Amino acid sequence: MDIGELLRSHGHRLTEPRRLVWDVLASAGGHLTAGEIAGRVHLANPDVNVSSVYRTLGLFADLDLIRESNLGVDGAARWEPAHPDEHFHLVCEACGDVSHHVGEIVAATRAHLSTHHGFDARSIELVATGRCDACAPA
Amino acid sequence: MDIGELLRSHGHRLTEPRRLVWDVLASAGGHLTAGEIAGRVHLANPDVNVSSVYRTLGLFADLDLIRESNLGVDGAARWEPAHPDEHFHLVCEACGDVSHHVGEIVAATRAHLSTHHGFDARSIELVATGRCDACAPA
DNA sequence: CGCTTGTTGCAAGCTGTTCGCAACTAGCGG
């Protein structure tokens, strides 16, 4: 199902801003701030306004197409395609790279929270800050 | 070593704003936003300005007395006393409560990252959003 | 092809945080 049908099936419309935002997200693969997304969309069509980008991101998030992660790295939220896999982020403070990983670690955490803390986690945000493999400790 | 000596030993001074911020942090035990801290400080002394609170928080963080955690719950950063124990946060989306837990789970995560991903984590931010024990799923 | 209703661009507004600057004061040295 393409994005147009998907939107229509929920009573929404496919518009220029939405198509552009979708393209940017799809081609970038994630970890973009709203500002970056807006910038790229603007490149493709300068007439698209920032607020439309924000509104589109909110809509896509409501439809579970994308997910907002707060990497706390610079106060700006980042967006990435939503996929069912639990994942986590590694932020390298040396090279600034944000990498995305899928692993059993998040599922294990969820199980632990449920068993030991009686907490039903809807989403788990795991962000590790440090040195990545390439940026060996000086 | 009390806060006054600690500051002086680093070439800083103990001032009214700093003492008040310190008191608030010590008595609250953590999870306060800068706004909340400013509010409580303001209660004790309305002459203390918000910017001083922010500057004080920054200073205390530099001295590793407190730590900023971005719980991403409302765009505002939260502050808590820095202690060596690894810990994580549970944010209940029903009652809004933010609870703080210490557990082996973070250490296990750090080990996993190092072993499996070659990532030397300096700090690990683990935030779970969901329903706490008291707020059973409706 | 026309109408209805969801969307848009714009601009103003809001929250959280930072900064420049002149006035002020903590606390060291006498």
Place this chain on the structure above:
DNA sequence: CCGCTAGTTGCGAACAGCTTGCAACAAGCG
């Protein structure tokens, strides 16, 4: 106990990220 000086403060303006009210606009159903 006092004076000096460099660290701090309060203030206001500025800033970044994000949201919103509104009138003009257009997607896409019939």
